[in-house]
Each structure stands twice: as structure tokens, then as C-alpha cells.
Amino acid sequence: xxxxxxxxxxxxxxxxxxxxxxxxxxxxxxxxxxxxxxxxxxxxxxxxxxxxxxxxxxxxxxxxxxxxxxxxxxxxxxxxxxxxxxxxxxxxxxxxxxxxxxxxxxxxxxxxxxxxxxxxxxxxxxxxxxxxxxxxxxxxxxxxxxxxxxxxxxxxxxxxxxxxxxxxxxxxxxxxxxxxxxxxxxxxxxxxxxxxxxxxxxxxxxxxxxxxxx
Numbered sequence: 001x002x003x004x005x006x007x008x009x010x011x012x013x014x015x016x017x018x019x020x021x022x023x024x025x026x027x028x029x030x031x032x033x034x035x036x037x038x039x040x041x042x043x044x045x046x047x048x049x050x051x052x053x054x055x056x057x058x059x060x061x062x063x064x065x066x067x068x069x070x071x072x073x074x075x076x077x078x079x080x081x082x083x084x085x086x087x088x089x090x091x092x093x094x095x096x097x098x099x100x101x102x103x104x105x106x107x108x109x110x111x112x113x114x115x116x117x118x119x120x121x122x123x124x125x126x127x128x129x130x131x132x133x134x135x136x137x138x139x140x141x142x143x144x145x146x147x148x149x150x151x152x153x154x155x156x157x158x159x160x161x162x163x164x165x166x167x168x169x170x171x172x173x174x175x176x177x178x179x180x181x182x183x184x185x186x187x188x189x190x191x192x193x194x195x196x197x198x199x200x201x202x203x204x205x206x207x208x209x210x211x212x213x214x
Contacts, residue, residue, distance in 0.1 A: 055132035
């Protein structure tokens with residue numbers, strides 16, 4: 001979140017990086033509560049907690065998680081998919097395969113970090129499906145909408161990848177060399193690291209049965 005503020009994003013989209021973290025933290029808190037009752041040596045208390053499908057029964061967490069799933073994630077989906085941001089990066093994901101096919105694309109924005117906003121939103125969409133709606137009709141309807149959105153987004157994200165798996169739409173649109181020195185200027189590792197995390201979230205959200213992004 002602080003990184004977003006430092007690079008000058010003055011839009012509510014700055015909070016999207018916290019969405020997945022909130023969902024994951026809630027899941028971790030649930031599992032941590034379960035683990036706390038088990039006797040184990042002090043030196044193995046801190047362990048990795050995999051985010052899986054989980055239910056939340058907490059006066060503090062339940063309404064916050066519901067707001068994220070029902071309101072905020074769909075809001076992010078809308079502003080990303082319909083390019084309601086200044087950087088219009090979702091369109092750039094669609095433009096990459098067109099450029100690869102030889103079409104001239106002239107009107108796009110050179111924000112080399114902006115892929116993360118789409119990718120982090122996609123990860124949040126997947127994380128939203130891991131929350132048990134526990135019969136809540138609003139949660140069930142929102143998750144159905146999010147699941148439909150995931151089906152629309154997956155072909156767009158995968159089509160933007162090069163054959164070797166490379167993905168950084170600004171570099172791809174400019175036809176620039178990959179991983180030149182200094183590579184941090186192009187945010188390539190930054191973008192692809194987020195993409196790997198998003199693919200893992202999608203894999204877990206569908207119980208390892210959907211291998212399209214694995």
C-alpha cells in the first residue's frame with residue numbers, strides 16, 4: 001500500500017494491494033487459532049500457512065471480508081476491465097497479441113509498473129472464491145460474478161504472455177529487449193513475480209483442478 005502511495009497513485013486502486021493480503025491474513029488467523037491449541041516446541045511455532053478454502057466466524061472479520069468480496073473486488077474488476085484508470089492497462093494486455101501478430105498499436109500508456117494493478121486484482125478475485133459464503137445470498141451472488149470475471153480474464157492474461165512465459169506489457173509493446181541492465185527500471189521481475197502469485201491463487205481457488213495458469 002505504501003509503495004502505491006510513493007509512486008503517486010491517487011486513486012482508490014491504491015488499496016487493491018491490501019485486498020489479497022486481507023483475505024490471506026484472515027485465512028491465516030483462522031488456521032493460527034486452530035494451531036495455537038496444539039502442543040509443539042517453541043522453535044516450530046512460526047510456519048508457512050497455505051491459503052485454502054476457509055470459513056470465517058468472527059464479529060470483527062466477517063463483515064470486513066464480506067465487504068471486500070461483495071463490494072470492493074467487483075469494483076476493482078469494473079474499473080480495470082473497463083479501463084477507468086489513467087493508465088488503461090487492461091487494454092494493453094489485449095493489445096500485446098495484436099502487436100505480436102503485426103498490427104500497429106499507437107495509443108497506449110507507458111506505465112511499466114501498471115500491469116500489477118490488473119494482476120493483483122485477478123489474484124484478489126481468486127482469493128475471494130476461497131471464502132465460504134456460509135449461505136449468505138450476497139456473498140454467493142458476488143462470488144458467481146467474480147467467477148465469471150475470472151473466466152473472462154484468464155484468456156486475456158494468457159494471450160499476452162510470450163511463448164517463453166514472459167509477461168511485461170510495457171516492454172512487449174515497446175519491443176524492448178528483455179531483462180536489460182538495470183532491469184528494475186522496467187519492473188519485469190516485479191510484474192512476473194506478481195503474475196506467478198496470481199497463477200498460484202487461481203490454482204488454489206479451483207482446488208488444483210484448473211491447470212490453465214499452472
